[in-house]
Amino acid sequence: MASAHEPDSSDAVVETAAKYFYFSSLSEQSSFAASLKALTDLKHKGWLGPENKSRWIQVLSKWKPRLRSLRSKAWVASVKEAGFILPPDLDINVWMSFLSNGEPTEVEAVLLSKILGFSDDDIAEGLGVTPGTVRYRVGRGLRHLGGYLES
């Protein structure tokens, strides 16, 4: 199994942050506000480059707990259309169930590893765990996610 894509372009960090917060909240406005915060944080620390992917994860994880309380006033003025384009065969309700009922560490591991395409080593370094733990969480998370697809 290979990762979907590698966020190695110049604006990869922008897309990574936006998708990370979107799949963590399924709210475009909250994800927009949190992305602004995280990107500002990364910019001030000089971690926007792709060589700092593990640090991206640190910053994204830091802002994730505050995701629900963030609302950007600039959201309506800046984005007047849907912020994310979903594939037609993607049932986002499955992910919503997984997000609501799944183990948070497994959800985050699946998100970082399979959806955002981070390597296990980057995730392990960013989250402060071993790569084996990352693979364990991803494996269990994928099995649980598949369980939601059955229902």
Added chain:
Amino acid sequence: MNPEQEVRQKKLTKFLCQELLYEFANGGLNPQREKEMREYIAGCRDSQREFERLKRGHAFAMRASGVRMSRALNEALLNFEPQWQKQLRGWTLWSSQRGWKAMPYIVLSLTLLAGLFVAKPWQKSEPADVMLAEQLKTDTNIVAPPTGNQPIPVAQPEPQVAAPVVSANPQPAPVMPASQTSPTPAIPSVVKKEPVSEPPVTAAAKSAEVNANDPATTTTAPATSRGYIMRGEIGVGQFSKTWPQIRDKIISLGGKVAGNVELGWLRRPDQSYFHFSVPETKYAELESFLATFGPVRFDREKHPRVMPEGQIRIILTVKDTNTNESAPETP
């Protein structure tokens, strides 16, 4: 350490098989363990079901990874700028382009604001027509009370009257609005003796004094150096017809009653008494009018009461020449 290495020596169980499914799917197991896994999964329905779940979950994650950002969101995040930074940038741009042109207007505005702040015109009341009160210049009739600062007024030889309405600079002085005047208003005869500030009426008297010293002024009007009164007398033949004409003329010239009695008061059946104030400029016209009835003579007498500038006070007695009796002049 690879989980497969940890369990290399362990016998493959259902739990262990399910935990190694992700490694098995990724090809992370050695050939021996992979063969064992394949054989175990073939004989275990639970492991087969878990393996199917894993593959479905992975397929879903791959589809989810196809989510893309819209261009608007991407640009909004890339080019995001806080509102205060936008305003600051806009102001900087404006000031660099048009700031110097606006500099004179800014300086002018600031100057006007500073002037307003210093002058405080809103703290000054608007000028209004006021009635200047006649006031005694001498304070010989004022007796200071034993305690307190307010002097006690004493009886005045002349009735207290109000002068005509003139425009004057409003000051906190004993002045009365025109609407509050009455035919015989009670003029404050109290003069507060203050060495520093003088009441405006006194100032007006001083101004009149200055005008009296001017030769040009003295040639056109009676002298106004001090308080004075013009006292005159005229004898007429047809008394009953003449005194009303004189009264009407005085009124038409702007004369106003300046005593307690009405204009042309018949003190006696053959004497009419006029005590009035009239504009100084009308004095000559009045005198020429009276001359048409007979010889008239006005004497200027000193009087403690100072009239407002431009006003003179006249006491005129019209007598019937058919009678020769005399009577006291003032009521």
